[in-house]
Amino acid sequence: MDKNLSLYKNVWVFAEQRQGKITPVVIELLGEGRKLADEIGVELCAILLGKDVKGMAEEVISYGAEKVYVADSELLENFTTDAYTKVITDAINEIKPEIMLLGATHIGRDLAPRISSRVNTGLTADCTKLEIDPEDKKIKQTRPAFGGNIMATIICPNNRPQMSTVRPGVMDKAVKDVTRKGEIISLNVRLTVADIRTKVMEVVKSKKEMISLTDANIIISGGLGLGKAEGFEMLSKLADKLGGVVGASRAAVDAGWIDHSHQVGQTGTTVKPNLYIACGISGAIQHLAGMQSSDLIIAINKNSTAPIFDVADCGIVGDIYDVIPMLTEELNNVEDLMKMINK
Amino acid sequence: MLFKKEHELLQKAIRDFVNIELDTLPAEMDKTGEMPRDLLDKLAKYKYSSTIVPKEYGGAGADYLSYAIVMEEICKKCCSTGTYVTAGSSLVALPILNFGSDEQKQRYLKPLALGEMIGCFGLTEPGAGSDASAQQTEAVLDGDHYILNGRKCFITNAPICDFAIVIAMTDKPKGLKGTSAFIVESKWDGFSHGAHEDKMGIRGTQTSDLVFENVRVPKENLIGKEGIGFKIAMNTLEAGRIGVAAQAVGVAQSALDEAVKYSKERVQFGKTLSKFQNTQFTLADMETKVSAARLLVYDAAIKKDAGKKIDHEGSMAKYYAAEIANEVAYKALQIHGGYGYIKDYPIERIYRDARILSIYEGTSQVQQMVISGGLLK
Amino acid sequence: MKILVCVKQVPDTTEVKIDKEKGTLIREGVPSILNPDDANALEEALVLKEQYDDVTVTVVTMGPPQADVMLRQCLAMGADDAILLSDRAFGGADTWATSNTIAAGLRKIGNYDIIFAGRQAIDGDTAQVGPQIAEKLGIPQVTYVQNFELNGNEVTVQRQLEDGYEIIQVNTPVLLTAVKELNQPRYMGVDKIFAAYKKEIPTWTMADLDIDADQVGLKASPTKVFKSFTPAPKGKGVMLEGTTKEIVTKVIVQLKQKHII
Numbered sequence: 001m002d003k004n005l006s007l008y009k010n011v012w013v014f015a016e017q018r019q020g021k022i023t024p025v026v027i028e029l030l031g032e033g034r035k036l037a038d039e040i041g042v043e044l045c046a047i048l049l050g051k052d053v054k055g056m057a058e059e060v061i062s063y064g065a066e067k068v069y070v071a072d073s074e075l076l077e078n079f080t081t082d083a084y085t086k087v088i089t090d091a092i093n094e095i096k097p098e099i100m101l102l103g104a105t106h107i108g109r110d111l112a113p114r115i116s117s118r119v120n121t122g123l124t125a126d127c128t129k130l131e132i133d134p135e136d137k138k139i140k141q142t143r144p145a146f147g148g149n150i151m152a153t154i155i156c157p158n159n160r161p162q163m164s165t166v167r168p169g170v171m172d173k174a175v176k177d178v179t180r181k182g183e184i185i186s187l188n189v190r191l192t193v194a195d196i197r198t199k200v201m202e203v204v205k206s207k208k209e210m211i212s213l214t215d216a217n218i219i220i221s222g223g224l225g226l227g228k229a230e231g232f233e234m235l236s237k238l239a240d241k242l243g244g245v246v247g248a249s250r251a252a253v254d255a256g257w258i259d260h261s262h263q264v265g266q267t268g269t270t271v272k273p274n275l276y277i278a279c280g281i282s283g284a285i286q287h288l289a290g291m292q293s294s295d296l297i298i299a300i301n302k303n304s305t306a307p308i309f310d311v312a313d314c315g316i317v318g319d320i321y322d323v324i325p326m327l328t329e330e331l332n333n334v335e336d337l338m339k340m341i342n343k
Numbered sequence: 344m345l346f347k348k349e350h351e352l353l354q355k356a357i358r359d360f361v362n363i364e365l366d367t368l369p370a371e372m373d374k375t376g377e378m379p380r381d382l383l384d385k386l387a388k389y390k391y392s393s394t395i396v397p398k399e400y401g402g403a404g405a406d407y408l409s410y411a412i413v414m415e416e417i418c419k420k421c422c423s424t425g426t427y428v429t430a431g432s433s434l435v436a437l438p439i440l441n442f443g444s445d446e447q448k449q450r451y452l453k454p455l456a457l458g459e460m461i462g463c464f465g466l467t468e469p470g471a472g473s474d475a476s477a478q479q480t481e482a483v484l485d486g487d488h489y490i491l492n493g494r495k496c497f498i499t500n501a502p503i504c505d506f507a508i509v510i511a512m513t514d515k516p517k518g519l520k521g522t523s524a525f526i527v528e529s530k531w532d533g534f535s536h537g538a539h540e541d542k543m544g545i546r547g548t549q550t551s552d553l554v555f556e557n558v559r560v561p562k563e564n565l566i567g568k569e570g571i572g573f574k575i576a577m578n579t580l581e582a583g584r585i586g587v588a589a590q591a592v593g594v595a596q597s598a599l600d601e602a603v604k605y606s607k608e609r610v611q612f613g614k615t616l617s618k619f620q621n622t623q624f625t626l627a628d629m630e631t632k633v634s635a636a637r638l639l640v641y642d643a644a645i646k647k648d649a650g651k652k653i654d655h656e657g658s659m660a661k662y663y664a665a666e667i668a669n670e671v672a673y674k675a676l677q678i679h680g681g682y683g684y685i686k687d688y689p690i691e692r693i694y695r696d697a698r699i700l701s702i703y704e705g706t707s708q709v710q711q712m713v714i715s716g717g718l719l720k
Numbered sequence: 721m722k723i724l725v726c727v728k729q730v731p732d733t734t735e736v737k738i739d740k741e742k743g744t745l746i747r748e749g750v751p752s753i754l755n756p757d758d759a760n761a762l763e764e765a766l767v768l769k770e771q772y773d774d775v776t777v778t779v780v781t782m783g784p785p786q787a788d789v790m791l792r793q794c795l796a797m798g799a800d801d802a803i804l805l806s807d808r809a810f811g812g813a814d815t816w817a818t819s820n821t822i823a824a825g826l827r828k829i830g831n832y833d834i835i836f837a838g839r840q841a842i843d844g845d846t847a848q849v850g851p852q853i854a855e856k857l858g859i860p861q862v863t864y865v866q867n868f869e870l871n872g873n874e875v876t877v878q879r880q881l882e883d884g885y886e887i888i889q890v891n892t893p894v895l896l897t898a899v900k901e902l903n904q905p906r907y908m909g910v911d912k913i914f915a916a917y918k919k920e921i922p923t924w925t926m927a928d929l930d931i932d933a934d935q936v937g938l939k940a941s942p943t944k945v946f947k948s949f950t951p952a953p954k955g956k957g958v959m960l961e962g963t964t965k966e967i968v969t970k971v972i973v974q975l976k977q978k979h980i981i
Contacts, residue, residue: 078886081851081861106881110863113815113848117855122816122942125846140946146745146843147733152948159942169979197860198890201876205884218980242981250687267687275980285609286687296978297957298971304959314974315959322964330968334981337972349917352792356908390910403910413910 001120001159008098008160011037014088015048015060015068016107018079019203022056025103029166030063031174032130033101036139039132043067045097047187049087051077054184061182063174069095071187075196078203079107082196085114091187092119097161099139101130104165112165122156123163128170138162211245213262213269218244218276221264221291222252225280225301225320229257234321235279238328247271247291249281265290279320283308300324344641346412353409357391357416369421372547373692376539378427387458391417392428396436400448401456407582407644411589415637418593419600422696423547425590429704430499430548431455433583435462438508438524438575442567451506451526460505465495465553466576473709475510475573476519480555482511488559489513491527495553497703501536502549504529509553510572522572526564533558544695583704584657585647588640591664591700594693595633595671601690602626602675605682616678625678629671636664655717662710665700672697721772723765724826725779725799726837726853727758729790733842738950754790757838759797759905760898764868765836766798766906776800778829782810782822788921795916796908803829807925812938815844819852821936824929826857834875835895839864847897854895862888866901 002008013033016023030044037044046065048057050072057068071087092100092115100115102108104126116123129142139162142153156162213219220239222232232246239246247269248262264271266286276294281287283299283306291297292311299312300320309315316323330337346354364385372378386392394410396402403409410432418425439452454460471477480493491511501507506528514521527534537552566575603626606616616622643656672694676683683690701707732753737746754762762779769775779794781787782805791802805825813821826832835854840847847863854861866885867878873892878885880899908916926936934940960967975981 081863085855106864106879109847110851110861113846113851114855114861116848116942117816117819117852120816120942122814123848124943125815125844125848144951145845145948146731146736147845148951149733149736149738150745150948151951153946154943155946156943197894198862198888201887201889203881203884203886204878274978275975285682289608296974296980298974309957309959311957313957314971315957316967316971317959318964318967323968326964326968327971330972331981334972334976337969338976341969341973348789348792349914352789352796352908352916353910353913355793356796356910356913360907385907388909389907394910398911403914405910405914409910 002096005158005160008096010043010045010097011040011099012097012101012161013044013046013065014100014102014108014111015046015056015065016103016105017048017050017053017056018107020050020052020056022059023103023105023107025105025108025166025168026060027063027173028168028171029101029103030060030065032166032171034064034174036099036130036132039134040098040137042098045069047071047088047091049076049084057184061184062176062178062180064177064180065182067183067185069185069187071189073189073191075191075193076189078200079111080196080198080200081110081114082198083191084111085118086191086195087187087189088115089118090190092161100161100163102163102165104167108165112163116163119161121159121161121163122154123165124154124156125165126167127164128167130164130166139164213245213247213264213271216245216271217274218242219247219264219271219273219291219294220244220277220279221247221249221281222258222279223249223281223287224251224255225282226252226257227280229255231280231320232258234324234328238277238324241328241331242275244273244275249284249287251284278308278312279324281308282306283311344637350408350412353405354412354416357413360385360389360391361416361420365417365420365424369423369547370686370689370692372421372423374546376546376549378423378547378549382424383427383461384458386424386428387456390456392431392458393436393456394432396432396440396452396456400440401453402436407585407647408641411585411640411644414586414589415593415596415640418590419597421547422590422594422693422699423545425593426499426545426548426699429583429586429590430464431462433586434464434499434579435508437579437582438464438566439526441578442524442571442575443526444563446563447526447566454505461500461503463498463500463504463507463553464579465498465501465507465509467495467497469494469496473706475576478510478512478522480509480511481515482513482523482525482560484513484562485559487562489525489562489565491525491533491555491558491560493555496537497540497550498536498553499548499550501551501553502539507553508566509555510576513569513572517570519573520570522576523569524566524572524575525560526566527555527558527560531558531560542699544692544698580704581654581657582647584661585640585644585653587700587704588636588643588657588660588664591661591668591697592633592637592640594697594700595629595636595664595668598668598672598675598690598693598697599626599629599633601688601693602629602678605679605688605690609682622678625674629674632667633671636660636667639663654713658705658710658713661705662707662714666707668697668700721768721775721833722831723768723775723777724829724832724835725758725762725765725777725794726822726826726835726850727762727779727781727790727794728755728838728841729753729781729783729787730755730841730843752786752790754793755838755841757840757898757900759838760900760902761836761838761896762794762797762799763903763905764898765834767903768834768870769798778803780805780822780825780829782806782818782825785923791921792913792916793908795919796912797906798912801919802921804921804923805929806923807936809926809933809937812941813936814941814943815846815848815852816942817936817938817940819849819856820940821929821931822849823853823856824931825924826853828924828929833873833892835859835893837895837897839897839899850895850897857895859893859895860890861895861897862890863897864899865896866899868896868902
């Protein structure tokens with residue numbers, strides 16, 4: 001690392017790709033990177049490694065990168081720690097970015113620490129918030145620690161680049177605009193087969209398995225208020241649309257409408273998803289004990305005094321058979337809906 | 344109670360074990376009455392079921408304090424599993440360890456400690472409960488064998504045992520001084536067990552009668568010598584009380600833990616139960632008694648480890664801890680109200696499990712006899 | 721074959737409580753445990769020890785003297801030796817300085833074939849120290865290892881990805897970070913616990929390592945904690961009102977804001 005920090009300029013985003021496709025988190029990094037670059041008053045750049053990367057480079061530009069540094073080589077087709085570390089470290093030492101963002105993916109979290117160690121700079125893992133200090137234009141990186149019990153804001157005052165891996169799904173996506181222009185700059189790849197000590201024999205995609213209740217990020221649960229077993233088919237449709245699974249209260253299980261394996265609560269499974277929608281569940285103490293740590297709880301119940309509303313973030317007093325089908329339907333038109341609201 | 348570092352780590356170790364292995368299993372075992380062999384194998388592998396058996400016989404070679412710690416922690420999760428463990432690691436192991444020949448130790452104690460064999464201990468008979476002198480089971484010498492006839496009842500592990508320690512009369516006119524202890528293999532002709540008892544609690548443990556019809560027991564399977572059967576049994580039960588007393592402390596502690604948890608969750612009259620002074624006083628009472636019981640148990644264990652006789656201390660520990668377990672389970676269930684009476688909450692099972700503790704391995708009344716006997720002699 | 725396992729003593733984050741006023745952790749009464757992923761790392765080393773005759777397993781940690789109990793736990797699970805890297809000067813280290821210190825310790829042990837570490841520690845969740853140690857030692861790494869096979873000096877592993885895994889071959893010496901899917905860690909045996917306390921655990925301070933004072937601890941850490949705070953508590957929930965259509969729209973806006981859709 002160069003001691004003269006003023007030599008370091010611009011915000012870089014690592015344009016992670018797998019099998020020739022840009023990873024979704026890159027769009028989020030470009031969205032966030034744009035804000036940071038504008039606040040500092042510098043350029044937003046991307047660094048892209050792979051084989052036959054031109055198309056991807058143009059895609060990255062359409063999401064707002066002003067420059068894309070590309071390394072195009074057979075040896076970079078699949079990610080390997082050794083090859084990617086070497087090429088990116090060389091580029092950092094030569095071009096000197098002041099901020100470097102990587103997605104906190106299984107690739108980003110393998111690569112970033114290796115790079116930071118080699119260029120002797122700091123790295124903050126799995127950030128959920130990034131801000132530029134208006135005074136000194138340095139980056140403040142906020143991340144959860146201790147199992148999310150505490151948030152820590154980290155700075156990297158005397159080393160460059162300031163590096164972060166960023167948690168996927170947190171930052172706003174950049175908006176695509178194919179009319180954007182940007183510069184594609186080829187990096188000089190100094191790499192031989194001998195540099196790469198790990199050999200990727202095979203990449204295996206696993207079939208999407210049925211997610212268990214415990215692992216599910218989204219749970220749509222039904223209770224006695226559903227009134228009949230068929231109600232769970234309706235919940236199932238909503239769950240499919242959201243990529244979640246169906247849960248149930250003990251009362252619904254006891255009524256024989258759904259199998260015990262779906263039961264949430266004291267005698268069932270304790271869950272902590274990002275989203276829990278409780279449909280027609282009044283909220284007996286056993287049920288609440290099993291789900292009240294969920295991040296976002298939406299409760300729908302006809303009875304406005306149901307205890308479930310005490311733990312809900314959003315309460316809806318109404319008929320599930322009105323709300324759920326319409327919600328399922330409207331999820332098809334989210335983009336239109338958001339545009340309408342934002343107008 | 345301040346532990347040495349070793350015992351502290353042991354406590355953590357057994358907690359790690361039960362938190363994973365006995366998470367959902369206790370409720371299942373209560374329902375099915377089956378204790379998975381896999382669990383028994385794991386208990387043996389990590390030497391949780393052979394704490395006090397010396398290393399040379401495949402055990403952990405640890406002390407009685409360790410045994411108490413292991414029993415307490417297992418029983419905080421599952422009283423049934425505790426009963427299985429105490430049956431093997433003290434009731435079956437100790438007669439062979441303390442009175443058996445080296446050959447018997449190699450042949451039975453070692454496989455027992457290693458989990459390759461399951462044992463059971465037969466003293467109680469249909470007509471000889473607290474009154475052990477009313478023994479009817481008889482062993483008659485016939486050449487190189489004893490011919491064993493009789494029936495033992497309420498025997499833990501009987502349906503799954505590979506061998507049994509059996510107390511039988513060899514010289515009836517001498518009464519208790521005419522009893523002897525034998526190691527009897529379940530595969531021998533004439534050995535059978537009765538039906539699995541449909542118990543109120545500790546439903547995960549296998550309990551039945553043992554039936555002997557002209558079982559030919561080789562002479563070398565006599566433990567020690569003729570006439571000391573009752574002495575062996577009493578010696579075994581005395582040391583075993585540490586295990587059962589620790590079991591009771593574990594059960595009591597689990598009931599208390601459930602009560603504390605529930606009282607912080609349950610809201611009535613606009614506040615959690617824990618905010619009512621009535622609840623607070625009840626919990627304070629429970630906590631104090633559980634701690635007092637624990638100190639009695641550890642005191643007995645430490646004295647035993649120091650080579651002292653603990654007939655008095657062991658009985659006090661077993662008596663008090665068993666009574667407290669029942670009292671605390673009762674109060675904990677009361678705090679749960681109606682929810683405590685249904686199987687959704689563990690306290691329902693804990694309450695039923697606790698009931699055996701003041702009955703088996705010497706009823707509370709037998710313990711009182713022992714305690715007052717020491718006092719008034 | 722010499723296997724080193726990097727472990728860390730961490731507070732059990734499921735039991736951590738927060739001082740809401742100060743925004744700091746209340747460490748009092750929070751049990752310290754062997755970091756879960758590190759237990760998987762140790763287990764894999766112990767499996768190798770069972771499979772081959774000539775394997776020794778040494779666990780290494782950097783931490784305060786209180787980390788002794790965790791090292792005893794590793795011994796009670798079956799490790800041969802344990803080494804504690806402990807010095808006031810090591811304190812306040814970020815991942816860069818931590819890996820620098822641990823790498824110096826591992827270099828002093830020397831002649832290792834495989835270094836296992838957990839993927840990440842549950843207190844910091846950074847997953848950085850493993851790769852940074854590998855870099856400082858100049859050896860290859862494979863992170864997120866969910867399956868492991870050894871054939872001579874060739875290691876074949878499955879590296880977990882978000883949507884599957886890749887099969888990777890690499891020669892020793894190599895550093896591997898374990899995920900929980902790799903195995904089920906064993907428990908401590910009663911007999912091994914007492915044996916563990918009969919063993920000597922050497923403590924290596926800065927003077928024992930080939931490293932300078934400005935290469936360790938807070939001073940050598942490129943990152944600093946600017947502040948820490950507790951996440952804003954969940955406010956009281958709101959009741960959504962209006963027509964069904966209006967309510968559904970509000971729900972969708974919520975889901976969008978939370979990046980759920």
